[in-house]
Amino acid sequence: MKDIKINQIEHAVRLILEAVGEDVEREGLLDTPRRVAKMYGELFSGLHEDPGKYFETIFHENHDGLVLVKDISFYSMCEHHLLPFFGRAHVAYIPEGGRVVGLSKLARAVETIARRPQLQERMTRIVADTIMEKLNPLGVAVVVEAEHMCMTMRGIKKPGSITVTTAVRGIFAEDKEAKNEVLARILK
Template identity: 50%
Template sequence: MYEEILSTKSVDDFENYKLFDVDLGDSQEMVLVKEIPFFSMCEHHMLPFFGKVHVAYIPRENKVIGLSKIPRLVEFVSRKLSVQEEITVNVAKKLIEILNPLGVAVVIEARHMCIEMRGVNKIGSVTRTSFYSGEFKENADRKKEFLDGIK
């Protein structure tokens, strides 16, 4: 069971993807994949956490990745002992490495069993982490567009 749940060794091993050249014209619109379900295991407490991941990027030079590869990347990154903050950063940094986009935005909203089942026992608490780069970090309108898109 744990081999399946904790199957990822390193985010560097994520290789099964293809980039596509598409004619985007002068458009610099974002690509948004939202509400990607995920689960992982907390490396501190060995208890699960789970939730939704929202990922966006702004293509550079007409380069896009297959849409199914974004949820696959999320699954790949989260299938190891981890913390939510690390998953957020690793998804974003891998997309930056693969695509060299004009910007990347990642938001994760998750419930942690280490909060709900023990300690403070706050059932239903949601933890939100985020990562913004490029246009999403430097341009408030772009960031707002992303945040409005994941509501």
């Protein structure tokens, strides 16, 4: 959080509260600007982290089949409205030459990438590209399913609507059968 300017965020939140007509001196709001600033520091901490760092330790295992971690829960923030979107990410890859990583590293990378203001499509792409770049697997498939509060709380007001985005690389992009097989495993 060292690169995040908490005092500046705190000042901005105070201005927003005043702009909507709130009394920033009333008991319930006295510490709200500081709390919101600290929350944003946490929610946007991924802006200053490299998700590739989780793939620096590689293990060599005689495994050439699919590695799939499903239902990685995450929270992120839509960059258009600064409202949350949340859901599950599913990450699959086929190792090349037995190069594998600890399973938790896939979830840690998702978490780091999620902690940025962004679009779901970008998040999905960055997860896939990072794994492809760092592990050089035969293929990567990432599916992200999320509910967006900008569609639930405002605008169209459709709670429960789920947006699904996919990114496929390597063999999953080149071989339709491989792509269909991995997506069927992820989405079942």
